[in-house]
Amino acid sequence: MAVPNAFNLTNNMENTFLSKLDKINVSVDVYYWLENELLPKVSADGYTADGQSVLVGLVRLRQVRVPLDTCNFHGVSGSRLLSLYFFDMCAEDYTRGSAVKSHFHPGWTKESNLTDTSSPWVYRQTDSIWALWHYDSGGYVEDIDPRLPDYNHRLSELRNMSWIDRQTRAIFVDFTLYNANVDLFCVVSVLVETPATGRARAQVDLPVLRLHLYNQTTDLILLTFQIAYVIFLTYFIYYAVRGILKDRMEYFKEIWKVLDLIIVSLSLIAVAAFGARMVLTENTLANYRENNKSFLNIAPVVLADRTLLNVVSTLAFIGCCRCCKLLSGNNSLSLMQKTFGRAIKPMLAHGCVIVVVMLAYVMLGNISFGGYVESYSTIYNAFLTVTNFVIGSYQLEDYVLFPTLGTIFFISFILFMNFVLLNFFATVMMDAFFTEKETFVIPEDREIVTYTMNRIRARMPGWCHGHGHAENQSPDGVESDPATTSFGSSENGCDEKRLPDMETTE
Incomplete structure (x- = not known):
């Protein structure tokens, strides 16, 4: 951390x-x-x-x-x-x-x-x-x-x-x-x-x-969480191995299970890097204590610490993404997931076109401006400059030395990349969204979740006032018909006159 x-x-x-x-x-x-x-x-x-x-x-x-x-x-x-x-x-x-x-x-x-x-x-x-x-x-x-x-x-x-x-x-x-x-x-x-x-x-x-670990009270709390993490890691290793042996190749077809496997693998690397850091730290300090008039070389400790930090940061990112599965009962997120699933192939195909066009501008900038402007002096610098150009970060001073070619480069990139190619992404996403919205059906298990939440809300004092109209809207913002809601209840769960009948039905 x-x-x-x-x-x-x-x-x-x-x-x-x-x-x-x-x-x-x-x-x-x-x-x-x-x-x-x-x-x-x-x-x-x-x-x-x-x-x-x-x-x-x-x-x-x-x-x-x-x-x-x-x-x-x-x-x-x-x-x-x-x-x-x-x-x-x-x-x-x-x-x-x-x-x-x-x-x-x-x-x-x-x-x-x-x-x-x-x-x-x-x-x-x-x-x-x-x-x-x-x-x-x-x-x-x-x-x-x-x-x-x-x-x-x-x-x-x-x-x-x-x-x-x-x-x-x-x-x-x-x-x-x-x-x-x-x-x-x-x-x-x-x-x-x-x-x-x-x-x-x-x-x-x-x-x-910090080379001296576990010297403070907060460090002992951190040690407790680290031990607990190792225990949970052991369980997840067993869970993943059992799933792979049971499902074989079918195990890798579900994205959430693949993320679990990545988390387990990175966690093992993090444990190994942490152990290497501890050993290298002890050896380095022991050598320095023997000869404190020498150069303290802690470069190996730094490399191990950076490896650990990079792995832990990646784990934190993937772990937060993994939490999205907990929200899978939300209809809006389910619709978004299906929209991305439908749009991924056309977006990849269109992304290849964008990459090719970007590489063309990279080569043009490196050949034309590389000998005079640092931001285009190498292919790597030119690629970074063009990438920043896409997100709207650029330096006009880079093109002042080339009034004609620089102006053509600047204006053509803005028009062709920002106004044409990038807007295709929004078009592809909107087309996939409207297509999925027309065919979207709420799964039965999510209807049960919605019904349960509505029953809880109906018994909360003050909930029905000011929330009824908002709850009658579907994920895409279109107001739904309470008469067609599953389990015989209104969408917002605030039709209190029908609650006794629902209990009798149960």
């Missing part, structure tokens, strides 16, 4: 340590940012600059590199082309397969066979919360303790020996802060990318999590 105070803590960290991160334009600006912004604020009198948190462990710098002379120019000799423009060596963008993993002497001179993992010139594997991204978890690592008076001297050595140079493609700055007031850990992870095109760009990830 969401961690209380996580947003406030994250917002405080951004304002305290990362307010000037956008000043990094080239890779060497990282030195200036570390020396003048980050490290002094982390080590201010034992506490951070805000006076509410403390640094746990060290600050870790890590970089990934690419080799030189790896550019491929098709049709032209690479060396001839480079010499033509007085360019001695070139290095492509980073990929996992092209990363440098050799050991070097200080200054990146000559390859070395040294395996001293404390050296920033030796490649080593580590854990990183960016491991699921484009970058590998390994690299060249330097740990710095900003509480020591000579930490600037170490940064100066790295700068003088060009630890960050033109082969550097990404720089990671990781450290962990602990706020005892709210008992939360915040992992600050900064990624500075230095692509082959030049200008650096920074990204930030600030996961917040």
